[in-house]
Amino acid sequence: xxxxxxYINKLFHNDEGEEEKHEPTLEEKASRSMTANFSExxxxxxxxxxxxPLSEINVExxxxxxxxxxxxxxxxxxxxxxxxxTPPKEVSSWVLLGRQFLNPFWLLLIAAGVLSLITFxxxxxxxxxxxxxxxxxxxxxxxxxASFWQEKKAxxxxxxxxxxxxxxxxxxxxxxxxxxxAEELVVGDxxxxxxxxxxPADVRxxxxxxxxxxxxxxxxxxxxxxxxxxxxxxxxxxFESHNVAFNGSFCIDGEGLGVVVRVADHTVSWHRRVVSIxxxxxxxxxx
Numbered sequence: 001x002x003x004x005x006x007y008i009n010k011l012f013h014n015d016e017g018e019e020e021k022h023e024p025t026l027e028e029k030a031s032r033s034m035t036a037n038f039s040e041x042x043x044x045x046x047x048x049x050x051x052x053p054l055s056e057i058n059v060e061x062x063x064x065x066x067x068x069x070x071x072x073x074x075x076x077x078x079x080x081x082x083x084x085x086t087p088p089k090e091v092s093s094w095v096l097l098g099r100q101f102l103n104p105f106w107l108l109l110i111a112a113g114v115l116s117l118i119t120f121x122x123x124x125x126x127x128x129x130x131x132x133x134x135x136x137x138x139x140x141x142x143x144x145x146a147s148f149w150q151e152k153k154a155x156x157x158x159x160x161x162x163x164x165x166x167x168x169x170x171x172x173x174x175x176x177x178x179x180x181x182a183e184e185l186v187v188g189d190x191x192x193x194x195x196x197x198x199x200p201a202d203v204r205x206x207x208x209x210x211x212x213x214x215x216x217x218x219x220x221x222x223x224x225x226x227x228x229x230x231x232x233x234x235x236x237x238x239f240e241s242h243n244v245a246f247n248g249s250f251c252i253d254g255e256g257l258g259v260v261v262r263v264a265d266h267t268v269s270w271h272r273r274v275v276s277i278x279x280x281x282x283x284x285x286x287x
Contacts, residue, residue, distance in 0.1 A: 208256030
């Protein structure tokens with residue numbers, strides 16, 4: 001249906017032969033925004049150690065890093081809150097469906113259909129007006145149900161994503177490896193990523209050996225991706241750098257150690273899922 005709106009807009013606003021300008025989609029804008037706010041993927045291990053001095057990262061041998069102290073981790077947890085995702089606001093299916101009809105474009109079509117219907121009642125000999133009203137109403141109903149289904153599916157995906165997060169993970173605090181509750185992770189924590197485990201937050205890799213992560217639910221990549229700890233050039237986005245393990249990724253093989261750079265609702269994967277809801281709305285007219 002966006003194609004129909006672009007076509008109508010072209011008929012009334014574009015001159016013949018004028019090329020239609022490409023406007024970036026909401027999803028593209030969101031991806032660019034997240035990339036612009038992400039710089040850790042371009043930093044070296046030395047720069048990461050300088051950025052997170054309290055993590056006591058050992059530049060020469062990251063596996064020998066001391067990590068945060070328990071006291072510092074508790075202090076950050078009190079300030080920043082738990083590493084837990086905010087569930088989407090609950091909306092009943094009836095309310096969600098009703099919202100679809102409030103789109104200005106659909107309201108315009110409904111008004112046109114009503115006018116055609118009124119015109120037909122004034123002059124029943126012109127059956128075309130009845131057909132036009134019927135077609136407009138059918139278009140609105142079909143597209144609103146399609147929009148409702150897409151937004152409902154996006155909301156369910158956001159809820160389901162919370163089930164992908166691990167309960168516990170292995171990390172480093174006070175100079176020794178320990179088990180940390182995923183909800184108690186804070187920015188600056190050092191965590192291990194090992195085969196068979198999910199990544200509990202956005203983690204910048206500091207060391208890895210044969211590390212392969214399955215990220216299809218986040219980036220759409222069908223095959224597992226081999227990750228590295230090497231910094232990426234400035235022209236490479238965080239999604240293509242393959243040195244930042246996103247929250248919810250699944251480790252297929254290998255192992256690695258990294259520093260937590262984003263937690264809770266600040267993670268890239270969470271933002272992409274929230275954007276998918278708004279993108280679904282925008283695709284059907286944006287409310």
